[in-house]
Amino acid sequence: MPTFDFQGKAIEVDDDGYLVNLGDWVPDMAPxxxxxxxxxxxxxxxxxxxxxxxxxxxxxxAPMIKILVKEIAKSMGPEKGNTKYLYELYxxxxxxxxxxxxxxxxxxxxx
Amino acid sequence: xxxxxxxxxxxxxxxxxxxxxxxxLDQPAExxxxxxxxxxxxxxxxxxxxxxxxxxxxxxxxxxxxxxxxGTVLEAMKDRLxxxxxxxxxMDICVRCGACADKCHxxxxxxxxxxxxxxxxxxxxxxxxKYFTTPGKxxxxxxxxxxxxxxxxxxxxxxxxxxxxxxxxSVFCPYGIDQAEITMMGRExxxxxxxxxxWIMGPVANCHMKCNHLGxxxxxxxxxxEFMLDDIETVTGIRINPSFNRKGAEILFVTPSGDLFADxxxxxxxxxxxxxxxxxxDYTWSTYASEGGNFGFFSSNEMGKRLNxxxxxxxxxxxxxxxxxxxxxxxxxxxxxxxxxxxGPAADFLEVPKSPITGTVFENTRGTRAxxxxxxxxxxxKHGKLKLDPSRNDHLKVTFHDSCNTARGMGLLEEPRYVxxxxxxxxxxxxxxxxREKTFCCGSGSGLxxxxxxDLRMKGGLPRANAVKHVHDKHGVNLLANVCAIDRATLTxxxxxWVPGVKVAGLSELVANALVMKGEKERTTDLRGEPLPNKxxxxx
Numbered sequence: 001m002p003t004f005d006f007q008g009k010a011i012e013v014d015d016d017g018y019l020v021n022l023g024d025w026v027p028d029m030a031p032x033x034x035x036x037x038x039x040x041x042x043x044x045x046x047x048x049x050x051x052x053x054x055x056x057x058x059x060x061x062a063p064m065i066k067i068l069v070k071e072i073a074k075s076m077g078p079e080k081g082n083t084k085y086l087y088e089l090y091x092x093x094x095x096x097x098x099x100x101x102x103x104x105x106x107x108x109x110x111x
Numbered sequence: 112x113x114x115x116x117x118x119x120x121x122x123x124x125x126x127x128x129x130x131x132x133x134x135x136l137d138q139p140a141e142x143x144x145x146x147x148x149x150x151x152x153x154x155x156x157x158x159x160x161x162x163x164x165x166x167x168x169x170x171x172x173x174x175x176x177x178x179x180x181x182g183t184v185l186e187a188m189k190d191r192l193x194x195x196x197x198x199x200x201x202m203d204i205c206v207r208c209g210a211c212a213d214k215c216h217x218x219x220x221x222x223x224x225x226x227x228x229x230x231x232x233x234x235x236x237x238x239x240x241k242y243f244t245t246p247g248k249x250x251x252x253x254x255x256x257x258x259x260x261x262x263x264x265x266x267x268x269x270x271x272x273x274x275x276x277x278x279x280x281s282v283f284c285p286y287g288i289d290q291a292e293i294t295m296m297g298r299e300x301x302x303x304x305x306x307x308x309x310w311i312m313g314p315v316a317n318c319h320m321k322c323n324h325l326g327x328x329x330x331x332x333x334x335x336x337e338f339m340l341d342d343i344e345t346v347t348g349i350r351i352n353p354s355f356n357r358k359g360a361e362i363l364f365v366t367p368s369g370d371l372f373a374d375x376x377x378x379x380x381x382x383x384x385x386x387x388x389x390x391x392x393d394y395t396w397s398t399y400a401s402e403g404g405n406f407g408f409f410s411s412n413e414m415g416k417r418l419n420x421x422x423x424x425x426x427x428x429x430x431x432x433x434x435x436x437x438x439x440x441x442x443x444x445x446x447x448x449x450x451x452x453x454x455g456p457a458a459d460f461l462e463v464p465k466s467p468i469t470g471t472v473f474e475n476t477r478g479t480r481a482x483x484x485x486x487x488x489x490x491x492x493k494h495g496k497l498k499l500d501p502s503r504n505d506h507l508k509v510t511f512h513d514s515c516n517t518a519r520g521m522g523l524l525e526e527p528r529y530v531x532x533x534x535x536x537x538x539x540x541x542x543x544x545x546x547r548e549k550t551f552c553c554g555s556g557s558g559l560x561x562x563x564x565x566d567l568r569m570k571g572g573l574p575r576a577n578a579v580k581h582v583h584d585k586h587g588v589n590l591l592a593n594v595c596a597i598d599r600a601t602l603t604x605x606x607x608x609w610v611p612g613v614k615v616a617g618l619s620e621l622v623a624n625a626l627v628m629k630g631e632k633e634r635t636t637d638l639r640g641e642p643l644p645n646k647x648x649x650x651x
Contacts, residue, residue: 059334060328061326061331064338065374066377108309108324109325111372
């Protein structure tokens with residue numbers, strides 16, 4: 001099983017770098033995961049991560065992109081409520097990249 | 112992770128004239144990044160009680176195989192040869208005429224001779240000969256026989272997960288050998304050793320535990336649908352109020368869970384909701400039968416049967432008369448060709464589907480009691496029961512991708528086209544040898560639609576994309592319509608890669624765009640919120 005080195009501890013991740021145990025996640029882990037991709041997290045990135053975690057706690061899965069877009073429009077203003085903005089924040093895709101930093105698993109199936 | 116190949120790199124790598132050095136029997140498979148899916152996880156395998164659960168990595172030398180794995184496979188092979196006459200037949204009858212060789216999208220996209228269907232089958236036939244035929248036992252290699260060793264096992268794994276079970280090759284085979292059934296057997300044997308892929312076993316475990324591949328819980332499904340209802344209200348001014356898990360409904364509606372979660376399937380889903388509302392259909396959604404697809408079918412017959420049973424258990428519990436099924440691919444291959452002997456016929460508690468709107472009895476569904484949404488919709492249009500304004504789709508130039516499973520697995524060729532031509536004014540067919548029963552696979556079917564095998568997917572998607580590019584260049588086609596959730600997800604990726612500018616949509620989305628609903632406000636956008644043609648200035 002691959003691991004991710006965080007503050008001297010080996011955290012279990014899957015083959016794509018997603019946390020195996022959701023409980024391992026702490027807020028400091030997100031910037032460390034992002035740094036692996038050469039990214040620095042801004043408040044705007046955190047807006048997405050925080051919403052993903054809240055949503056996950058309630059629904060046990062990441063939100064549909066539609067829901068995420070609407071939520072960002074609500075909190076960041078309507079001009080940012082679109083997938084283009086989300087892809088600017090997370091070039092590898094909000095579902096994949098932001099979920100990984102947020103410590104959530106990626107969705108599988110016909111997606 | 113390896114860097115994704117660029118389109119020109121894929122094209123320049125293909126060399127149909129390159130032949131392997133030495134005998135193919137001695138060439139080991141290459142487990143190459145970008146070309147394979149991650150191995151199934153212990154937790155997913157354990158969830159359904161399959162044997163030999165463990166975490167393993169296909170790119171590592173040691174696959175942590177159980178002791179006597181050869182014995183396990185050969186014993187299973189003996190069992191299946193006795194059980195499935197088709198399998199025995201397909202092991203025996205190929206004459207290597209080569210008609211199938213260049214018909215496979217993976218062969219066309221990779222140039223790898225072992226992706227010729229005849230060769231992929233030969234990987235298994237060579238082992239069959241060694242242990243189950245007299246010439247093979249006596250003459251060995253001379254008779255094209257070889258032992259089942261670790262090299263062969265890895266080759267099986269590599270190539271049975273480079274086949275999407277699309278069955279295009281079988282259309283051209285003079286014997287009608289169904290290559291998908293050989294791949295299915297190969298995967299079934301690998302499955303006994305815990306050698307499935309996680310992109311299949313994850314959804315299977317989810318479907319087993321939470322009733323759909325995505326693992327959507329009941330309140331999540333309801334929440335997602337509510338969200339779509341908000342969007343429908345924004346577009347049409349109409350508030351729809353569907354029911355969930357309602358006993359006594361006339362019809363149970365079942366669709367792949369991708370439609371309940373991922374774009375562009377969500378627009379297809381909005382299409383179902385709008386159509387059923389407009390008809391006043393007495394139907395219910397179910398959070399238990401919340402998966403039309405069946406990834407179990409990609410692991411073993413037994414697992415396919417277990418997941419399929421859920422739909423019928425729910426139909427029985429709710430006391431519905433029959434089932435309408437949504438736009439899914441392998442759901443219909445399972446229903447049309449396997450369900451009857453797995454869990455059917457469903458005649459003891461369901462009725463033969465009869466449209467409450469037109470009175471049409473769908474005799475063809477007598478065994479499964481499940482009607483395809485395209486059949487149902489085509490019948491409505493044929494009887495003039497829908498008010499349609501196809502000009503609302505005038506910004507689209509549409510072509511139709513026949514999904515492998517609905518085209519070759521159930522013969523659904525005319526109905527989607529009839530519907531499409533009724534709701535769109537601009538429809539263009541792709542070349543004849545790439546549609547209908549000769550349709551090319553999206554390149555990512557049968558559970559290969561993961562992220563880590565993206566090079567394989569784009570290579571396999573090349574023939575389909577090439578045909579789309581043809582009508583895109585010739586007619587300006589900008590929309591690829593289809594009736595399958597895997598298509599909606601994978602063709603979107605493949606079009607962005609090979610033919611940018613072509614979007615992907617389920618048929619029911621286009622129906623709902625054109626559907627003139629009672630009491631609707633004047634529509635100014637389509638379901639995606641894009642402005643309708645000629646509506647910006649007011650008049651047409």
